[in-house]
Amino acid sequence: MTKYCISDLIIEIAAPEWVLHDNFKFFSCKNGNPDVYCKVKFEKRPGKPAAGVKIIAKTPGTLIFEYEKHIHNLSGDEHDIPCYTTASMDWSSYTMFIDPEYNNPNDDAIVQTVKEGIFVSLREAVIGRLAQKNGLIIHSSTILWQGRAIMFSAPSGTGKSTHAHLWQQLYNTPILDGDAAACRIIDGSPIVYGLPWCGTSGEFINQSAPLGAIVFLQQSKENSIVRLDFRESVLRLAARCFLLPWSNELMNQYLDTVQEITAETECFLLNCLPDFEAVELVKKCLQIT
Known part of the structure; x- marks a missing residue:
């Protein structure tokens, strides 16, 4: 075994x-x-x-x-x-x-x-x-930056991996997982973990870090970023989790964990182009929080 x-x-x-x-x-x-x-x-x-x-x-x-x-x-x-x-x-x-x-x-x-x-x-x-265990798996490309995990979450094909790689090029940030990461509430705080399941990216490491922020991506013709309120954060995060939707009990547990994560985490909506300016917009917000 x-x-x-x-x-x-x-x-x-x-x-x-x-x-x-x-x-x-x-x-x-x-x-x-x-x-x-x-x-x-x-x-x-x-x-x-x-x-x-x-x-x-x-x-x-x-x-x-x-x-x-x-x-x-x-x-x-x-x-x-x-x-x-x-x-x-x-x-x-x-x-x-x-x-x-x-x-x-x-x-x-x-x-x-x-x-x-x-x-x-x-x-x-x-x-x-x-x-x-107060945890779930989030569809995201996650980097490690200044000791924290920053999750870029979006539907497939939106550009989350591209954005993570831009960070890697600019700031040499390790990629914790290129496609999905686990997040658990440990002693009241969200902790993010790399997983062996990494989609087609092939990128993952067996490390963990406190969750610093979740950035939801949308493609746009210009770059802009806004901080999301609790309700919008919950709705967007719930849509990006891997679930077993046929169980009411599991769904209730997931939603409780989603709310706990968003209550403790800054969440942003980034309308973006795949360029370094978008990276700098996110970086500025992270330095303020």
């Missing part, structure tokens, strides 16, 4: 070494009781649930239901990886089922497919467990 420390959660995984994504090795640890215990099983998934189980969500491709104090996620396709998962109600245990035909460490294509499938699925387990 292998242990990883991700956003100060100890993740223990019972799985063959060959199924684990290379990004995880940067988060390896040896000590600590697991916050999440994960298992990978190369077994045929069980059939559809018996009548009378509590259906949580149903789509043409997915069936999510509650049974014996576990959340069951049954994919519509047995060839999905994983095709079936179960999680305890507090997300402290998580099991992934994969069709036995994929248990082939000698086929490079299968190995890569299995690694990617498990990699994505484990993020769901971390999202669920973070919700129990």
